[in-house]
Structures are given as structure tokens and as C-alpha cells.
Amino acid sequence: MTQITLSYGSDSELSLKKGDQRPALELILERGRIHTETVDLTDAAEVRLYVQNESTGDLLVDQAMTIANAAAGEVEYEFGANDIVQGGQNEFEVVVEWSDGEPESWPKRGYGVIHAAEPLGRELDPADIDDPDLSVGVLTATEVRSNTLGGRSGNSLEMLSDLDLTSHVIQNQDLQTVASESDLVDGEPGFYEVTNTGQVIYFDGDTSTNSSTN
Known part of the structure; x- marks a missing residue:
């Protein structure tokens, strides 16, 4: 289990394969550039995750995150099967909506990055391969050979x-x-x-x- 600190910069990265649902995205929200402090999320109404593919511009994820530990600023998101469906670089940001209705975004500069590599070809699932039928069924005689030419008996x-x-x-x-x-x-x-x-x-x-x- 790896937690990523999300604060001022855009150096927060996660690597996985396209279509993967694990590991979950686990973040610690902080404020400050040099002297950082953990963000207390006790007064947060909602924490939302946005993921967008850099190449296509498609928004892949727009979902609420789970607040795992409000006082420690810990949030997490478990990817669904249809979330990371585009390979390459996917940029993400987290938006906290505070109880007074005002939003605040992380990271403060740039975006976090989810690197999604293309998986190898997986068209043939081993589970789809049937066991061979080795049972002996009906024996059919299609030819009888004679060892005597012109024999009648x-x-x-x-x-x-x-x-x-x-x-x-x-x-x-x-x-x-x-x-x-x-x-x-x-x-x-x-x-x-x-x-x-x-x-x-x-x-x-x-x-x-x-x-x-x-």
C-alpha cells in the first residue's frame, strides 16, 4: 500500500496498466511549499477526483473519493473497470468542497499523473480453453484389406x-x-x-x- 503526498507541485505519480483496478489511488493532502502541513478534512463536504487523458482530452474519471482519515488528510479511490481505459499519460487533480461551499484543488500547480502502459495481447483467456476430450467413442470400420488377391472364400x-x-x-x-x-x-x-x-x-x-x- 503506497500513499502519495499531494501538495504544491505536480510530481505525484502512479504507474499501472490500462484497465487495471489496483492499486487504489491513496493520497495525503498537504498545504505549503517549503513548510508543509497536513490538511484536516473534518470540515470537507466532499472530495472529488478528476482524471483526464493528456493525448485525447477525454475525462475518464469524475467521482467522489473516500475520506480514509480526515484529520490526517488521507483520501483514496478504487478504480473501476471502465476508469483507466486509455493508455499513456493521464493527469489527475483532487477537488475538496468545503462545508461552506468553497472548492480547493490539489496539487496547487500542474497535475498529478497516472501512467497507464498498454497491456500485452490478452485475447485468449486460459480460462476459455476447454480440456481436450480424450474419451473413446464409436469405432467405425471404413476399410477391410485382403492379403490374398482374387480370393473368394x-x-x-x-x-x-x-x-x-x-x-x-x-x-x-x-x-x-x-x-x-x-x-x-x-x-x-x-x-x-x-x-x-x-x-x-x-x-x-x-x-x-x-x-x-x-
């Missing part, structure tokens, strides 16, 4: 590796189930799961060419 077509049909499903291939290869029927080609062997085979629809069904 079901045994000439072999799966490259065993399939665990309890956790995967072959889609778009009209997979049917038979108890054994002897249950294959002429004229009904396709992919079959043979339950007594646990294998998946391709049957060409002709049992006379498949020795295992004879």
Missing part, C-alpha cells in the same frame, strides 16, 4: 487385428451375428460376428467356396 479376407466388440461397434457395415460359421446362409454376404470364435469375418454369400462351412 471368407477365409481369404482377414482382419488386421482382433476387435474387442464389447467396447467398440463397427458402423455402416451391417454387422450381423451368427453362432458359428456353419450358420452362414447362401446369398447373404456381409460382415459377421462369429460368437463361438469371437471373430469378425466377411462372408461372400457362397458357402460352397468356404471350406469352414462345409
Whole structure:
């Protein structure tokens, strides 16, 4: 927590990044040029902060400050999300409106300065990155390869590796189930799961060419 003394000169500075809301602006108001004294704010009706961007001339802040310690001249202001929205040099002054209606400004000469540096690119918020979906869904067979050219029998077509049909499903291939290869029927080609062997085979629809069904 850093308090800035605001008195005669304009050498009071605060540095932050554009859009930052911390640290708060904490000031001690003083009078005097050489021999200074703390300003007692007990009789202050309001203390107001004005912040203006030096380059654009836009007034960024016109808000009441909190009197943290009246007798010690301590005031503070917590920046809002829409306050320091312009980078570069932002000049500020504090105006005390006394109970008799008369205003008094600090610093007495020039302005305090809030240096607002441009932040780095922050378009991608890590909180917006979803965790990857590593779950295994449906296994789809899109190709069956033969290791025998011109083969007609079901045994000439072999799966490259065993399939665990309890956790995967072959889609778009009209997979049917038979108890054994002897249950294959002429004229009904396709992919079959043979339950007594646990294998998946391709049957060409002709049992006379498949020795295992004879």
C-alpha cells in the first residue's frame, strides 16, 4: 500500500496498466511549499477526483473519493473497470468542497499523473480453453484389406487385428451375428460376428467356396 503526498507541485505519480483496478489511488493532502502541513478534512463536504487523458482530452474519471482519515488528510479511490481505459499519460487533480461551499484543488500547480502502459495481447483467456476430450467413442470400420488377391472364400479376407466388440461397434457395415460359421446362409454376404470364435469375418454369400462351412 503506497500513499502519495499531494501538495504544491505536480510530481505525484502512479504507474499501472490500462484497465487495471489496483492499486487504489491513496493520497495525503498537504498545504505549503517549503513548510508543509497536513490538511484536516473534518470540515470537507466532499472530495472529488478528476482524471483526464493528456493525448485525447477525454475525462475518464469524475467521482467522489473516500475520506480514509480526515484529520490526517488521507483520501483514496478504487478504480473501476471502465476508469483507466486509455493508455499513456493521464493527469489527475483532487477537488475538496468545503462545508461552506468553497472548492480547493490539489496539487496547487500542474497535475498529478497516472501512467497507464498498454497491456500485452490478452485475447485468449486460459480460462476459455476447454480440456481436450480424450474419451473413446464409436469405432467405425471404413476399410477391410485382403492379403490374398482374387480370393473368394471368407477365409481369404482377414482382419488386421482382433476387435474387442464389447467396447467398440463397427458402423455402416451391417454387422450381423451368427453362432458359428456353419450358420452362414447362401446369398447373404456381409460382415459377421462369429460368437463361438469371437471373430469378425466377411462372408461372400457362397458357402460352397468356404471350406469352414462345409
